[in-house]
Amino acid sequence: MKRNLPLLICFVSGTVMVVQFFIPHPVSRDLYTISSKWFIVVSAFALVLAVGNLIRSHYNKLKRRLEGWPYSIVTLASLGVMAVIGLFFGVKADSTFQKIYLNIQAPLGATMFSLLAFFMASAAYRAFRARSLEATLLLVAAFVVMLGVTSLGSFIHDKVPDFAEWVLKVPNLAAQRGILFGIAFGAIATALKIILGIERGYLGGGS
Amino acid sequence: MSIFERLTKIDRRIIYFVLGLAILLPLLKPWGIPVNVMDRSRDLFTFIEDSTRGRAVMISFDYDPQVMPEVHPMAYALVHHLFALRRKVIGLCLNVQGTGMAVDVFNRIAAEYNERARSREDSIIYGRDYVFLGWKSGYVAVILGMGESIKGVYPKDYYGNPIDELEVMEGIKNYRQIGLCISLSGAAFPDTWVAYAGSRYGLRVGAGVTAVMGASYYPYLQTRQLVGMLAGLKGAAEYETLLDEHNIPIKKKTAAPGMDAQNLAHLVMIVFIVIGNIGYFYLRRR
Amino acid sequence: MIINPWNIAAALLTLFILSxxxxxNPLFRFAEHLYVGISNGYLIAITWHNALRPNLFDPLGRGQYIFLIPMVLGLLYFTMFVKRISWLARLPIAFLIGWGAGVSIPAYFQANILKQLHGTILTPQSFQPQVSSGIWATIILIGVVATLTYFFFSTEHKGAIGRVSRLGIxxxxxxxxxxxxxxxxxxxxxxxxxxxxxxxxxxxLF
Structure with missing residues (x-):
């Protein structure tokens, strides 16, 4: 029951969704429309659960006075304040909620990611060595794109941007397409394994 | 330590400092190097101009604030273009963190237009010229559901107005009435649009993505599954240049002023990698 | 830009992260934890206003009780916190995973296999209007086959296969x-x- 019921639900929902694609009958269409509405609702609960887990983890850290526990107060308090402001005072364009988003959340997120520029520069300097033909090709392609996609290339030669476009549109495209085929076949095979109950990782451990 | 050994062991703080300076100086005093426009950006611009006449255009704000410096300027430029062409614009989000981005873009660009407007007809009005539907969880179900009925997925807009009461949604039931959907994203949302809305419902899809993802979307551009693509801040600067070329004025460009810094930073990166390799080859030969 | 408390906060927090x-340092860690808290608080409010209220509670309020099914299914997630019945949380997961897998098969097949194959095959039209476009199309075809060969591990990469796979890399x-x-x-x-x-x-500021 504990394993078979989820496997049955997975099989039925998966099979119905594959079959309805090929049978445009009103019944299959209705089933598809209703189930997609259900999907939206169930996945919303999944997000709430994710936030619940975050709260639980920080609460435990706080309770056990684990290392860095004062920061958990920051997380929990800011989470609570933001949620209350949004839930009870609205999310309109001129709301405090939107102002916090634009002036606190957005700068924090964007700056956090912008640090990567420096880490990448340092890592690239250390790791990119033209040790072999393959590594040299990688470096040359990177340089061509870095120069050709920006305006730098046209200062060297007016054909550099054209060459960069060619690299992107021909050899790069071929490699990306090969990888895309691999991903697509892999995704389809995994989806089939999930529907047929061969892949059961999502059930987690236990009986 | 020989000089060549030193070349392979430059302290990371020096790299940080030089790169930071290479970005800071051109921002303080820009040189105004012209922006070259790539084919994929021009294709998106042309498609919007020529192939969306009389139809609504969807913009899916699928990015979060983390990639805001790259994608937000694209959103400004695209919404600018669509408002200038008087296309009906339908905004929505597949990424929950994108809602605030969309609210900001629509507000800012609509306000810019309305400052110049001389009459109500001339203005950009919410509900008449554009709508922001907001976000729903379960993005695959959202894309597929809208193929049958947009109202079925979005009974109300972001602000809680029933969408069938909005003038902009008159006559728009599903993707059949949408000329193009542009997914602005820092993750794999454009290919989700292509896979679900493009192949099943024939919706034309364009993309505005972070540069990291740029190279991987070329297979879709060749098959026209993506009608065009803007990649990174440079893509946004290209679009601003295209707007300039077509005499569509932008009050404040947000991407083009950063291009000098972009150029110099690329040069610095290349120089550091070359320096590292010079040291490496000398030491290997020895 | 007009200086106000909001952009002062934005500038300070930007500097905290850059530090x-x-x-x-503690300023960075404060900013980092603030970000996690605020973005999750944001998620809760938007999930309520944009998803749960209009797509679940409004229809329920109008008497569309069929929506009790996804609601119950969604609530089952929270059985995760009660060990004895935690297996029930597998049901909504099974629904989402099965549904997602089902819709993905035809979609991936059409968009990423058929359409991409269509873009790879060579036809006389590939060489029009310019011969060069045909040459590039040929290179693309060779590149795709070579890349796929590189990822094909069922045969040892020796001889002709080895050479093609080398081209693939x-x-x-x-x-x-x-x-x-x-x-x-x-x-x-x-x-x-x-x-x-x-x-x-x-x-x-200055």
């Missing part, structure tokens, strides 16, 4: 190089965005 470039390296070039561009752009904000802020 990590020197080393990890060359294409893959060019592709990765192009991606790396673009990645440099992306990361630099992100920092440009933040620095532009700080410059505007300090110019307005």
């Amino acid at each position: 990590f470039l020197y080393k990890d 060359i294409f893959i390296m060019i592709g990765f190089g192009a991606s790396f070039g673009y990645t440099v561009m992306a990361r630099v752009s992100l920092f440009i965005g933040r620095l532009k904000f700080l410059i505007e802020f300090f110019r307005a």
Whole structure:
């Protein structure tokens, strides 16, 4: 029951969704429309659960006075304040909620990611060595794109941007397409394994 | 330590400092190097101009604030273009963190237009010229559901107005009435649009993505599954240049002023990698 | 830019995060935890206003009791916290995973296999209007086959297969190089965005 019921639900929902694609009958269409509405609702609960887990983890850290526990107060308090402001005072364009988003959340997120520029520069300097033909090709392609996609290339030669476009549109495209085929076949095979109950990782451990 | 050994062991703080300076100086005093426009950006611009006449255009704000410096300027430029062409614009989000981005873009660009407007007809009005539907969880179900009925997925807009009461949604039931959907994203949302809305419902899809993802979307551009693509801040600067070329004025460009810094930073990166390799080859030969 | 408490907060927090470039410090960790808290609080409010209220509670309020099914299914997630009945949380997961897998099969097949195959095959039209476009199309075909051969591990990469797979790695390296070039561009752009904000802020301040 504990394993078979989820496997049955997975099989039925998966099979119905594959079959309805090929049978445009009103019944299959209705089933598809209703189930997609259900999907939206169930996945919303999944997000709430994710936030619940975050709260639980920080609460435990706080309770056990684990290392860095004062920061958990920051997380929990800011989470609570933001949620209350949004839930009870609205999310309109001129709301405090939107102002916090634009002036606190957005700068924090964007700056956090912008640090990567420096880490990448340092890592690239250390790791990119033209040790072999393959590594040299990688470096040359990177340089061509870095120069050709920006305006730098046209200062060297007016054909550099054209060459960069060619690299992107021909050899790069071929490699990306090969990888895309691999991903697509892999995704389809995994989806089939999930529907047929061969892949059961999502059930987690236990009986 | 020989000089060549030193070349392979430059302290990371020096790299940080030089790169930071290479970005800071051109921002303080820009040189105004012209922006070259790539084919994929021009294709998106042309498609919007020529192939969306009389139809609504969807913009899916699928990015979060983390990639805001790259994608937000694209959103400004695209919404600018669509408002200038008087296309009906339908905004929505597949990424929950994108809602605030969309609210900001629509507000800012609509306000810019309305400052110049001389009459109500001339203005950009919410509900008449554009709508922001907001976000729903379960993005695959959202894309597929809208193929049958947009109202079925979005009974109300972001602000809680029933969408069938909005003038902009008159006559728009599903993707059949949408000329193009542009997914602005820092993750794999454009290919989700292509896979679900493009192949099943024939919706034309364009993309505005972070540069990291740029190279991987070329297979879709060749098959026209993506009608065009803007990649990174440079893509946004290209679009601003295209707007300039077509005499569509932008009050404040947000991407083009950063291009000098972009150029110099690329040069610095290349120089550091070359320096590292010079040291490496000398030491290997020895 | 007009200086106000909001952009002062934005500038300060930007500097807190950038301080990590020197080393990890309490200001950075404060900003980091603030970000996690605020973005999750944001998620809760939007999930309520944009998803749960209009797509679940409004229809329920109108008497569409069929929506009790996804509601119960969604609530089952929370059985995770009660060990004895925690297995019930597998039911909504099974529904989402099965549904997602079911819709993905035809979609991936059409968009990423059939359409992409269509873009790879060579026809006389590939050589029009210019012969060069046909030559590039031929290179693409060779590149795709070689890349796929490189990832084909059911046969040992020796002889002809080995040579084709070696060609594949060359294409893959060019592709990765192009991606790396673009990645440099992306990361630099992100920092440009933040620095532009700080410059505007300090110019307005002084």
